[in-house]
Every structure is written in structure tokens, then in C-alpha cells.
Amino acid sequence: MAATSTNPDNRETPGGPGTGKGTGAATTTPTRRGTELVLLAFAAVVVTCALTLVNLNLESQPASQILYYGLAFLALFGLAHLAVRRWAPYADPLILPLVAFLNGLGLVLIHRIDIGNAAEAERAGEPFGPAAPSQVFYTALGLVLLALVLVFVRDHRTLAKYSYTCGLVGLVALALPAVLPSMIAPNINGAKLWIKLGPLSFQPAELAKILLLIFFASFLVSKRELFTTAGRRFLGIDLPRARDLAPVLVAWAASIGIVVLERDLGTSLLFFGIVLVMIYIATERAVWIVIGLSLFAAGCLAAYSLFGHVQQRVDAWLNPMTSDSGYQLSEALFGMATGGIGGSGLGGGRPAIVPYAKNDFILAAAAEELGLLGLAALLLVYLLLTARGLRAALAVRDSFGKLLAGGLGFAMLLQVFVIAGGVTGLIPLTGLTTPFLAAGGSSLVGNYVLVGLLLRISDASRRPQQPSKPQPQQPPIAEAHTELVERPR
Amino acid sequence: MNKPLRRVAMAMMAMIVLLLANATYVQVIRADALRNHSGNSRTLYQQYSTPRGQIIADGKLLASSEATDSERFEYKREYANGPAFAPATGYFSFVYGRGGIERAENEVLSGTADSLALNRLQRMFSGQEQQGGNVELTLNPAMQQTAYDQLADSGVRGSVVALNPQDGSILAMANSPSYDPNRLASLSSEEQQQAWNELREAPDDPLVDRATSTLYPPGSTFKLITAAAALETGKYDYNSKVTAKSSIKLPKVDAQLPNYGGATCGSMPTAPLWEAMARSCNTAFAEVAGDIGEKKLRETARSFGFGQDLDIPMGVEQSSIGDIENQAQLYQSGIGQFNVRMTPMQNAMVAAAIANDGKVMKPHLMEKTLAPDMSVLDRTDSEELGQAVSPDVAHTIRDMMIKAEQHAGDEGKISGVQIASKTGTAEHGEGKDPHGWYVAFAPAENPRIAVAAVVEDGGNVGADATGSKIAAPVARAVIRAGLQGGG
Numbered sequence: 001m002a003a004t005s006t007n008p009d010n011r012e013t014p015g016g017p018g019t020g021k022g023t024g025a026a027t028t029t030p031t032r033r034g035t036e037l038v039l040l041a042f043a044a045v046v047v048t049c050a051l052t053l054v055n056l057n058l059e060s061q062p063a064s065q066i067l068y069y070g071l072a073f074l075a076l077f078g079l080a081h082l083a084v085r086r087w088a089p090y091a092d093p094l095i096l097p098l099v100a101f102l103n104g105l106g107l108v109l110i111h112r113i114d115i116g117n118a119a120e121a122e123r124a125g126e127p128f129g130p131a132a133p134s135q136v137f138y139t140a141l142g143l144v145l146l147a148l149v150l151v152f153v154r155d156h157r158t159l160a161k162y163s164y165t166c167g168l169v170g171l172v173a174l175a176l177p178a179v180l181p182s183m184i185a186p187n188i189n190g191a192k193l194w195i196k197l198g199p200l201s202f203q204p205a206e207l208a209k210i211l212l213l214i215f216f217a218s219f220l221v222s223k224r225e226l227f228t229t230a231g232r233r234f235l236g237i238d239l240p241r242a243r244d245l246a247p248v249l250v251a252w253a254a255s256i257g258i259v260v261l262e263r264d265l266g267t268s269l270l271f272f273g274i275v276l277v278m279i280y281i282a283t284e285r286a287v288w289i290v291i292g293l294s295l296f297a298a299g300c301l302a303a304y305s306l307f308g309h310v311q312q313r314v315d316a317w318l319n320p321m322t323s324d325s326g327y328q329l330s331e332a333l334f335g336m337a338t339g340g341i342g343g344s345g346l347g348g349g350r351p352a353i354v355p356y357a358k359n360d361f362i363l364a365a366a367a368e369e370l371g372l373l374g375l376a377a378l379l380l381v382y383l384l385l386t387a388r389g390l391r392a393a394l395a396v397r398d399s400f401g402k403l404l405a406g407g408l409g410f411a412m413l414l415q416v417f418v419i420a421g422g423v424t425g426l427i428p429l430t431g432l433t434t435p436f437l438a439a440g441g442s443s444l445v446g447n448y449v450l451v452g453l454l455l456r457i458s459d460a461s462r463r464p465q466q467p468s469k470p471q472p473q474q475p476p477i478a479e480a481h482t483e484l485v486e487r488p489r
Numbered sequence: 490m491n492k493p494l495r496r497v498a499m500a501m502m503a504m505i506v507l508l509l510a511n512a513t514y515v516q517v518i519r520a521d522a523l524r525n526h527s528g529n530s531r532t533l534y535q536q537y538s539t540p541r542g543q544i545i546a547d548g549k550l551l552a553s554s555e556a557t558d559s560e561r562f563e564y565k566r567e568y569a570n571g572p573a574f575a576p577a578t579g580y581f582s583f584v585y586g587r588g589g590i591e592r593a594e595n596e597v598l599s600g601t602a603d604s605l606a607l608n609r610l611q612r613m614f615s616g617q618e619q620q621g622g623n624v625e626l627t628l629n630p631a632m633q634q635t636a637y638d639q640l641a642d643s644g645v646r647g648s649v650v651a652l653n654p655q656d657g658s659i660l661a662m663a664n665s666p667s668y669d670p671n672r673l674a675s676l677s678s679e680e681q682q683q684a685w686n687e688l689r690e691a692p693d694d695p696l697v698d699r700a701t702s703t704l705y706p707p708g709s710t711f712k713l714i715t716a717a718a719a720l721e722t723g724k725y726d727y728n729s730k731v732t733a734k735s736s737i738k739l740p741k742v743d744a745q746l747p748n749y750g751g752a753t754c755g756s757m758p759t760a761p762l763w764e765a766m767a768r769s770c771n772t773a774f775a776e777v778a779g780d781i782g783e784k785k786l787r788e789t790a791r792s793f794g795f796g797q798d799l800d801i802p803m804g805v806e807q808s809s810i811g812d813i814e815n816q817a818q819l820y821q822s823g824i825g826q827f828n829v830r831m832t833p834m835q836n837a838m839v840a841a842a843i844a845n846d847g848k849v850m851k852p853h854l855m856e857k858t859l860a861p862d863m864s865v866l867d868r869t870d871s872e873e874l875g876q877a878v879s880p881d882v883a884h885t886i887r888d889m890m891i892k893a894e895q896h897a898g899d900e901g902k903i904s905g906v907q908i909a910s911k912t913g914t915a916e917h918g919e920g921k922d923p924h925g926w927y928v929a930f931a932p933a934e935n936p937r938i939a940v941a942a943v944v945e946d947g948g949n950v951g952a953d954a955t956g957s958k959i960a961a962p963v964a965r966a967v968i969r970a971g972l973q974g975g976g
Contacts, residue, residue: 123559281493321528330528336515337523338531350531372516376509383505390498394491402490410497417504426511 029464032093033085039097040081044074047104050346054112057347073104076140083147087154088459092392095458098385099436099451103139103444105378106437108346109358109365110135116352131358131439138441142448149452156456160218160400167215167251173204174212174258191263191431205259205267206433206446209274210453212255213411216275217403219248220282224399248279256299263309266418266430272296273414278407282399317428328355332364332423336375343371358439360431363423378437379420386413392458397465405457408450533583537562542598542621542861544578544590546628552578552591552670554621559676566674572667573637576698577628577659577854579803580670584681589698590624590854593802597622597858597866604858604866612861620861627658627856627869632938635970639963640665640944647944647960648699648833651967654841654930654939656871657850659801661940661967662700662834666693701805704830705943708915708956709769710926711825713839713886716766718789719777720882727885730759731773739775739817746775746820749914749955767892769912771824778823783813786823792877794838794849801834801854808835825913837941839877840928843890844909844936847883849874891933898955901962903969909933910964912956922947927960931968938971940964 048070055066077100084091114130121128153159159166177185177193185195194201252275259268276292303310312325320326320333331354339349351357351365358365367375389409393402412435422429433443515523524532541564544552551574554564566581568574579589587595596602600609600621612619629651636649640663651661672684688696697703719725733754736747754760754770765773778786790810791797799805811828813819821827834852842849851872858866878886890909897912913926925948930939941964948959 277497281490281497284490284493321526331530333515333519333523334526334529334531336512337520338529340516340520350534353530353534367512367516372512375512375516379505379508379512383502386501387498390494390501393494399490402494406490406494406497410501413501413504417508420508421511424508424511424515426508 029090029462031085031089033081033089036084036093036096037078037081039093040077040100041074043097043101043104044070044077046101047073047108050105050108051111053346054108054115055347057345058112058115073100073107076143080143080146083143083150084455087147087150088455090459090462090464091455092388092458092462094388095385095451095455098381098388099448102378102381102385102436105366106362106434106439107132107135107139109351109362109369109437110439112347112369113352113358113362113365115347116350116357120352134441135439135444138444141441142445145445146448146452146455149449150456153453153456156401156404156453156460157398159214159404159453160221163215163218166211167219170208170211170215171251171254171258174208174255176204178258178262193259193262193264193267200441202442202445203440204442205264206442207449208255209267209270209411210408210446210450212251212271213274213278213407214404215251216248216278217400217407220278221399221403224282248275251275260303260307264431265310265313265428266422266432269418269430270411270415270432272299274407274411277410277414278403281406282403313428313430317425320425328361329423329425329429331355332361333425335364335368336424339368339371341372343367343369343374345369359433360419360429360438361423362434362438363420366437367424379416382413382416382435386410386416388458389454392454392461395461396457397461401457401460405454405461408454408457412447412450530583534562536599537564537583539600539619540564540621541566541581542600542623542859544598544624544626546574546577546626546630546633546856549630551626551628551630552581557676562676565676566670568670568674570634571669571671572641573634573663574628575667575670576662576664576700577626577633578670580668580673582673582681582685584678585673585685588696589803590626593800594624594855594858597624600861602858605860608860622861622866623859623863625856625859626854627653627660628662628854629660629971632661632967632971633663636661636663636942636963636967637665637667639966641667643949645944645948645959646693646699646946647942647948647963648703649940649942649963649967650700650833650837651938651940651971652837652841652850652852654844654850654936657841657852658856658871659852659854660938660971662698662854664695664697664699666691666695668695698803699943700833701801701803702832704806704808704832705924705926705945706915706917707825707829707831707836708913708924708926709771709825710836710839710911710913710928710941710956711823711829711831712766712769712774713843713890713911713928714790714793715774715778715781715786715823716762716886716889717793717843717878717882718785719762719781720885721789721878722781722785724781725762725777727763727888728761731762731765731770732776733757733760733765733770734772737772737775737820739820740779741815742817744817746771746824748772763889763892766886766889766911767896769893769896774824775820779816779820783819783822786810786819789877792849792875793842794835794874794877795831797874799834799852801852803854805834805852806832808832826916833941833943836926836928836943837939840911840930840941841936841939842877843883843886844930844939845883846880847876847878849877887930887933890929894929894933897927897961898957900958901965901969903931903965903972906931906968906972907933908965908968909936910961912961914955922950922952923954925954925956925959927956927964929961929964929968931972938968940967942967 051066111132114132118128177195185192188194193203193205255271256268279288316323316326316329320329335354346369349368351368354361354364386409389405393405396402415432419432419434421427433440435447540554550569552568555567557565579591581587581591598621600619605622632651640647647665649663653660668688673681675681735751735753736745739746748771754765754768787810795808808831810822813822818827822829851874853869855869857868860866887909890911894908894910908929908931910929915924925944928941930936942960944959947954950959
């Protein structure tokens with residue numbers, strides 16, 4: 001894909017303002033906003049059909065209402081589409097429809113599990129509050145934030161200026177639940193990662209993830225030369241100088257230390273993976289992966305021998321049917337097996353049997369009612385969505401944008417891998433939300449901010465280059481280091 | 490940085506492939522094992538989401554499924570008069586599985602049987618709810634109820650089996666103590682658990698189907714088989730002279746074998762075979778057994794069904810003569826002691842075979858299986874297990890049994906009905922009260938019912954108990970219920 005860095009549009013675009021409007025229609029890059037709108041309508045149709053199926057099977061509400069829901073869904077994302085059209089006209093046209101599809105299907109699944117939970121609560125005589133309405137609210141809030149990201153971050157490179165602020169705020173946000181008293185930050189299911197303010201509760205780690213990503217991207221880009229050239233050579237590996245590496249290691253260790261203290265294994269694993277991959281992308285040296293994985297293996301062994309809750313997780317993973325704490329996983333596996341290849345159909349299964357079906361285990365619910373085929377479709381949608389992030393990273397011209405987009409795309413897929421692998425018994429279960437699908441306000445809002453940044457970077461990658469930019473002939477800085485001569489010994 | 494980015498993209502693809510491979514493993518390869526896992530409540534909920542078929546007998550509903558307002562369990566199993574019919578219906582519990590007909594005919598009742606495939610398809614296309622098939626049992630509800638009441642009301646432990654001698658259909662099979670399958674079908678697993686634990690810890694084994702699973706020493710009722718074997722050899726007939734001694738010495742061991750109560754068999758030194766049967770003389774039948782030999786005795790017992798696998802459709806424990814090592818043991822075996830063990834079902838089969846001109850019919854509980862709309866899917870044909878003895882021998886024994894009935898106590902006798910019977914009082918260990926047996930068929934000339942009743946450990950009489958005192962009244966009441974429609 002050499003063409004991405006030497007995009008012919010870069011040079012051939014005549015001197016227009018770059019908004020793609022009016023001038024030189026024959027030669028400007030197509031914005032593809034029409035494609036986006038058609039795909040959004042398609043997602044709305046799919047989601048409406050899914051809701052109809054739930055209602056056919058469970059008879060939960062009048063049929064006429066479903067049409068309104070479908071139209072409201074389309075209207076909501078139609079507004080988001082308008083925001084993208086206005087503030088990021090060259091953004092990747094696939095990203096928003098894919099997100100709409102995931103979010104919409106998530107809403108249908110949550111609504112469906114609500115029905116199951118309500119029936120069970122009624123039987124047990126307990127009060128019950130549905131999760132779908134608040135998920136709708138957070139969807140709207142998330143879309144507003146997405147628009148705000150597009151409005152206020154007109155150029156993603158400006159974010160690099162705030163890298164240390166982002167890093168600091170991110171760390172504080174991450175540490176907040178651990179240091180706050182239990183009254184505000186209650187311990188839920190053995191993990192202290194929520195902040196509760198009145199009726200509102202949120203997980204700061206979701207925001208911290210993005211802030212720290214920005215910090216790492218900016219930091220690594222500014223230091224990448226030093227990473228690869230300076231420092232000692234040891235066993236054929238060029239080690240960076242301690243003072244260059246230290247901030248990364250500190251941020252890294254701090255984030256991991258915090259999540260271990262908060263007993264949030266999933267977020268810990270997520271941060272570790274993200275930092276590792278970002279260092280690899282920045283330095284282009286696979287040795288970092290090797291070092292990182294060795295560290296990771298050692299960390300796993302240490303955590304396993306030190307922490308009871310880690311041993312419990314591993315035991316539940318290896319023996320879900322017999323272990324006391326393997327109840328969730330075995331129920332999830334039973335549900336998936338009952339769904340089989342084709343699934344029980346939306347509303348035809350019993351996904352509400354699985355504890356936390358609408359949160360951590362929503363993929364198990366999807367696998368039960370939509371079958372292996374439905375689960376595969378969902379996973380491929382995630383792959384497509386995150387691959388569009390990597391596509392933007394490949395095409396964008398600045399290193400910071402590349403690293404940020406690559407990190408954001410990988411972060412989301414790693415999150416899907418960790419939670420889907422946990423729910424299906426591939427790896428030990430760790431509590432992470434399934435992006436856009438699972439019930440949860442902070443996850444939804446955080447992921448919309450993430451997608452807003454991806455849209456911004458993809459817009460930059462496809463936007464015709466401004467003619468005022470100097471030195472069009474110079475190769476991108478990304479390729480520059482290959483010409484450097486090796487350091488004399 | 491594009492090269493590592495592309496590699497990361499490849500790695501992301503590999504991660505999704507890994508997830509898909511694992512999901513395929515769970516949802517396709519391991520799916521059946523997971524679906525059938527004992528901890529999988531979904532399979533159970535599935536069974537409770539469609540109405541299970543009915544169990545009926547002669548128009549009476551024994552087990553049915555009633556709709557509930559629970560989301561998880563949409564139907565609840567209900568047993569009308571559960572304890573009386575429990576040995577036949579069995580139980581249906583989502584914690585403890587199934588028993589009896591609920592287990593043996595589960596595929597029909599749950600609607601998954603092949604014979605219901607067409608029916609399922611029709612219902613699917615017509616949009617009707619799936620429904621299980623029904624089964625109709627051969628039980629005579631009045632006889633079954635009487636059998637249970639007779640045992641349970643007097644608080645004894647025991648069992649009654651009644652057969653139709655002509656076709657082997659089971660008219661009654663009752664146990665005491667019994668259990669209430671309704672409690673095991675409760676929608677609350679706690680209640681199921683409590684009921685199950687109570688039943689498991691109860692000293693009298695209420696969960697055991699005594700009729701088919703408990704092996705008792707048959708005592709004198711076994712003399713029917715010894716007599717049949719003797720008559721089959723041709724060396725004996727109705728009037729053959731046998732010893733009338735009150736006690737004989739067992740061969741080659743220093744032990745005596747006395748008659749019940751030390752009585753002689755009539756006033757003469759010898760007695761005709763019929764009288765030995767009528768008076769249930771141990772000495773005579775011990776010598777007869779010794780005379781005809783172990784081989785003949787075993788052969789005859791086998792022809793009546795001993796040592797054969799039976800399913801009614803529940804399995805029946807094999808009755809057995811046991812090991813016989815010497816002549817003394819053969820003497821004792823000839824009168825139904827030593828190692829001879831029989832189920833009430835097998836003893837009823839002996840009576841039924843004699844009533845049916847020597848022909849043994851396979852006992853069965855299933856009358857027919859029915860589709861949800863009550864159309865007949867399958868009818869159980871009566872099946873012949875073999876000719877145990879010739880019709881002449883059968884008639885000779887019948888005549889002896891008519892005489893025996895005259896010697897048995899009068900309690901519960903039915904006026905106007907001639908019964909052919911044999912009592913038994915089985916010792917089963919020092920210091921334990923004897924088991925009382927009574928096997929019979931009626932009417933003697935035109936038998937329509939054959940019955941075997943056993944009451945354990947002296948019933949409510951104690952050490953003086955005999956078959957005629959404790960078992961005969963129970964069986965006679967069952968016969969009366971069958972012939973005269975209850976009461």
C-alpha cells in the first residue's frame with residue numbers, strides 16, 4: 001500500500017479550500033457521505049427487523065410501536081450523519097453504519113434480556129428496572145459527544161499538544177475509584193472501578209483508556225528515534241536509554257498497578273496489550289512484543305500465585321462445570337450450545353439465565369439466540385470496524401495520527417477479543433464491556449468518543465491535502481529513519 | 490510505521506479467527522455434550538415449556554401437565570392420587586430425573602419419539618404448540634387403588650401385583666410405603682430436594698418399587714413350582730402318596746425340617762399330593778424336591794420366568810433359585826426357603842401361568858401410546874413367554890390350589906367367587922417376623938385375575954403372622970375390586 005503515503009490526490013488536487021464542496025468536482029476525492037446514509041438506513045432496517053422478531057416471539061409490545069422505534073433510531077443516527085457530513089466530510093463511510101448496527105442490535109438484545117429478567121423478577125416478587133431505556137439515553141449522549149469531538153477537534157494533531165495533560169488526567173481517572181471512599185466508589189462484584197454520584201454511575205477507565213492512548217501516541221512519536229537508536233546494545237537488541245523509556249514504563253506500570261489494585265483484570269490486560277502494540281508500531285521492532293509477552297507471562301504467573309481472585313478465575317475457566325465460580329461461564333456455554341449453528345431465534349432462547357447477560361455476557365446471549373452464524377457476523381463487524389481504524393492509520397500522513405488510529409483500532413478489537421474469549425471459554429474470564437453491544441453508559445459514551453477520534457483521523461487521511469502545505473515532494477517522516485546510518489561502536 | 494500497522498491488522502484478523510474457531514468448537518463440536526450435560530437447565534426448561542403427555546388408565550387421568558404462570562416452567566406435572574399409582578407412573582423431577590413410565594416412555598410423553606415426528610411437523614406448520622403424546626396403561630384403577638389402600642391403611646410394608654392371566658397385562662402394582670410424585674414435580678427445587686432427601690432417608694425405602702425390584706424368599710408359594718416340576722416328570726399326579734411326617738431329617742446333615750406348627754399332614758403316614766399342597770406340608774415337598782432333583786426344579790422355574798430379563802417396560806429384577814450345593818439345600822429350596830428369591834411380579838406370573846393353562850404371558854404395563862389428539866400410535870400386543878407346564882399339569886395344580894384356598898383363613902373371603910390360591914410364610918432370618926405371601930387367581934374355573942401379595946415382617950401381626958392372615962385379605966380385596974368393581 002505504498003500509494004497511501006504518496007496519494008496522487010495529494011499533488012493533483014488543484015487549489016481548492018479542501019472542503020470538497022463546489023470546486024473541481026471531477027478531481028476531488030468523493031466524500032462517500034451518500035454511501036454512509038444508505039448503509040445507516042440498512043442498519044436501521046436490520047435492527048427494526050430484529051426488534052420485530054423479538055416481539056413476534058415474546059409479544060412484548062404493539063407492532064406499530066416498533067416502526068416508531070426504527071424511525072427514531074434512524075433519526076438519531078441521521079443526526080450523527082449530518083454532524084459527520086458537516087464537520088468530517090471525508091470520514092470513512094463505513095464506521096458510523098457499523099457502529100449503528102452494533103449499537104442497535106445491542107439495544108434489541110438488552111430489551112430482549114429485560115423481558116426475560118422482568119418475568120423472573122416478577123416470579124421472585126422483586127422490583128425490576130429495565131436497562132434498555134437508559135441505554136437509549138446513553139446512545140444519544142454518546143452521539144452528542146461524538147459530534148462534539150468532531151466540532152472541537154478540528155485537527156487530531158492538536159491533541160498531541162495536550163499529551164501530558166491527557167496522560168495525567170487519564171491516570172487520575174483510572175486511579176480515582178481506588179482512592180475514593182466506598183460510598184462514592186462502591187466495590188461491585190469484587191472490583192472497585194465504578195464511581196457513583198446519585199443516580200449516575202460511570203467507569204472512569206473507559207475515558208482513561210482514550211486519554212492514555214493519546215498520551216502514549218504523542219509520547220512515542222516524539223521519542224521514537226531515541227527508542228530505536230540511542231542506548232545500549234544488548235544481545236543484539238538496541239535498548240533505549242532509561243530516561244527515554246522511563247515515562248512509558250511509569251505510565252504503564254502505574255496503569256497496571258491501579259487496575260490490579262482495583263481488581264479489574266480485564267482493563268489491566270487491555271492496557272498492557274495496547275501499550276505493547278503501540279510501542280511495536282512506533283518502533284517497528286518485534287523484539288518489543290517478545291519482551292512484552294515475556295513480561296506478561298511472568299506477570300501472569302506472579303498474579304496467579306499472589307492473588308486468590310486470579311486463581312479463582314483460572315479455576316473457573318479450566319473447570320466451568322465443577323468450579324464454584326464457574327457458574328456464569330457454564331451457563332453461557334450451555335446457552336451457546338443450545339443456540340447451536342442457527343440459534344434459537346431472537347426471543348426464542350433463554351439468555352436471561354446467564355448472570356449479567358446484558359452486561360459482560362451479552363455475546364453469549366447473542367450466540368444463543370443468533371447462533372454461531374450470528375456471533376460470527378458480529379465478530380466480523382467488529383473486525384471490519386477496527387480494520388477501518390487501521391485503514392485510516394495507514395492512510396493518514398502524520399505519525400501521531402497513525403499511532404493514535406492504530407492504537408484506537410487495536411484497543412477496540414483487543415477489548416472484543418478479551419471479553420468474547422472470556423465468554424466463550426477461550427481465555428479466563430475478565431470483566432470487560434463489549435463495545436456498543438453491552439448495557440453500560442460509560443462504555444457506550446467512551447466508545448463513541450473513540451469512534452469520534454477515528455472518524456476525525458479517517459477524515460484527515462482521505463481529505464485532499466491543502467496546497468498551502470509546503471514540501472509536497474518530501475517523503476513522509478515515517479519513512480525517514482530507514483536512511484539513518486547505524487551508530488558507530 | 491505502515492509495516493507494523495499491517496502486521497497488527499493481520500494479528501487482529503488472527504484473533505477473530507481464533508474466536509470463531511473456539512465458538513465453532515463450543516456451538517457445534519461440543520454442543521451435544523453441553524446440551525445433554527446434567528447441569529444444563531435449558532434442556533429441563535425445554536421439557537417444561539411444552540405440555541407433557543398424559544398418563545391414563547381405563548379413562549382415569551394418572552398424570553397430566555397443567556399450565557403455570559411461571560416463565561421458566563410453563564407446565565407443571567400433576568399426579569392424581571400420586572402415592573397409589575407411583576409405582577406405575579414414576580416421577581418427573583428436574584432435579585432428580587425421571588422414574589417409572591415417566592422414564593420408560595419419556596420420548597412419547599415429551600413428544601420427541603419418532604412415532605410423533607409427523608405430528609410434530611403438522612403442528613409446526615399449523616402453528617400449534619408442540620405437545621407430548623399420551624400413554625394409556627393397562628392398570629385397573631379400582632384394583633390399583635384397593636391394593637394400595639389395603640397396604641397403606643394398615644400401615645404395613647409390602648407389595649401387590651395383579652395380572653390378567655390371558656394377556657399378561659398388569660392390572661395393579663402397588664407398594665407400601667409409597668411416595669408422592671407431586672412433591673418431586675414441584676416447581677421449587679428446594680421442595681424437590683427436601684422431598685427427595687426425606688424419601689432417601691426414610692428407613693422403609695419408599696422409592697423402591699417392591700413389585701419389580703425387591704427379591705423376597707417365596708416360602709410355601711414356591712411349592713407351586715415344586716409341584717409343577719414333579720407333575721411334569723410324570724412320576725407324580727394329583728393323588729400321589731407323599732410323606733405326612735411332621736418332621737424329617739435333612740439328608741447328610743444333622744438338622745430337622747418340620748412342618749408348620751409341627752403338625753402332621755393329615756392323620757395317615759402318607760398323604761396325597763393335593764392334601765400336602767392344601768395343608769402346605771413342608772416335609773412332603775422337601776422330599777418331592779429331593780426326588781425330582783435340582784435340574785428339573787431349575788428347568789421348571791426358568792420356564793415360569795426365573796432368570797429371564799423382563800421389561801414391563803421398566804426392568805424387573807431376575808428371580809432366582811440361588812446356588813444349591815447339596816441335597817439338604819435342595820430340600821429347603823423345594824419349599825421356597827434357603828436361597829430362593831422372587832419378586833412379587835414373578836410370583837404373580839406363576840399364578841397367572843397356572844390360570845392360563847400353563848402358558849406364561851409377558852407382563853406389560855403399556856396398553857397403547859396415543860398422539861396428542863388421542864389417536865392410537867401403537868398398541869402393545871400380548872406376548873407369550875412360553876409354555877411353563879402342560880395344560881393338564883396346570884389344571885391339576887389349579888385343583889390343588891382350590892383345596893388350598895379352603896385351608897387358608899377366611900378373612901376377606903368373597904362369597905360366590907371360587908378362588909384358587911396358595912399361601913406362604915417365609916422365614917428370613919433369626920428373630921425376624923416372617924413375610925406373608927398369598928398368590929391366587931379367580932374365578933378358579935375361568936380365571937380373569939391372577940394376583941400375588943406380600944406383606945413384610947409379619948405385617949401388623951408379628952411373629953404369629955402367616956400368609957393367610959396378613960397377605961390373603963389384601964389380595965382378596967384386590968380380586969373383589971377387579972371382579973365386582975371395587976368395594
